[in-house]
Amino acid sequence: MDDPRNLRMQRWEDRTELPLLAASLLFLAGYAVIVLVHDTDPLVQNIALAVIALSWLCFGLDYAVRKQLSGLGLLRFTRTHWLDTIVLVLPLLRPLRLVKLYTAVQRRRDQPRLSLYARAITYAGLSALLLGFAGALAVYQQERGAPGASIRTFGDALWWACETLTTVGYGDVVPVTWQGRTIAVFLMACGLALLGAVTGSFSSWLIQVFTREDEEAPGK
Known part of the structure; x- marks a missing residue:
């Protein structure tokens, strides 16, 4: 009980x-x-x-x-x-709670598996968008007036957030303040986790599709 x-x-x-x-x-x-x-x-x-x-x-x-x-x-x-x-x-990290929904969705066995994977990818993608926007705002606030800063506009901050979340890191714009670098560490960690959630769900869905096709193939 x-x-x-x-x-x-x-x-x-x-x-x-x-x-x-x-x-x-x-x-x-x-x-x-x-x-x-x-x-x-x-x-x-x-x-x-x-x-x-x-x-x-x-x-x-x-x-x-x-x-x-x-x-x-x-x-x-x-x-x-x-x-x-x-x-x-740190309420700006509130989108991270959507990652908990990803785990909750995986536990719902009464839903079709394809729907489950689609929802997991949707939650992770939405988390990435919200975190990217929040991270861009936070780093722009810290960097825009800093000496030697390369992030001087909100457009620069958005570009930097995309680079950081996707772990590309071109290095064309980087935070120079300790606050900005702290935000970068959080964003990099979140990016790795969210990418892992998306790629893991997509890979599992592909395996399911290939397995079903093998089972339905003639002669089996």
């Missing part, structure tokens, strides 16, 4: 998944306004800050409720839910 605490946790996560996704997108939009239009009307800046604060409050409330539902102490909950803790402290 399932643990009642696990059932309550699952019900809570099912109910809050979409609202928290909306909150994370609002957070990203508010942060984009702060970074890209920092010299605009102060009223717009204040609204963006309010959106960011409200979204962060939603993340904190969700974290507190799930900690309470788990029945675990704070330290143990933090250790066992390390990804949630990271994205609470």
Whole structure:
């Protein structure tokens, strides 16, 4: 029999998944306004800050409720839910929670296998897009005024994020500040993980297709 605490946790996560996704997108939009239009009307800046604060409050409330539902102490909950803790402290990494959906989809045996692989690739691709945009914003904020910086426009930052996530690394634009390089390390690690998820799912799907074709071939 399932643990009642696990059932309550699952019900809570099912109910809050979409609202928290909306909150994370609002957070990203508010942060984009702060970074890209920092010299605009102060009223717009204040609204963006309010959106960011409200979204962060939603993340904190969700974290507190799930900690309470788990029945675990704070330290143990933090250790066992390390990804949630990271994205609470650094909300720009919120898209990483989509990677957890990738694992959840793999456990759903009642869905057709092709649909499963397609969903996994979709979740990983969406995570890459959101992380790339968030990483570009963050590194642009840190680099645009730094002495000797090669990332001087948001276009440069987007190009750098694409290079980093795909692990290509041409080296034509690179962060020069320690904050920018720290962001680069996170983005490289996320890029490797997401590429692994996509290529692993695609390879598994190909193996399934080839196996099915062999089984259906004449004479077998």
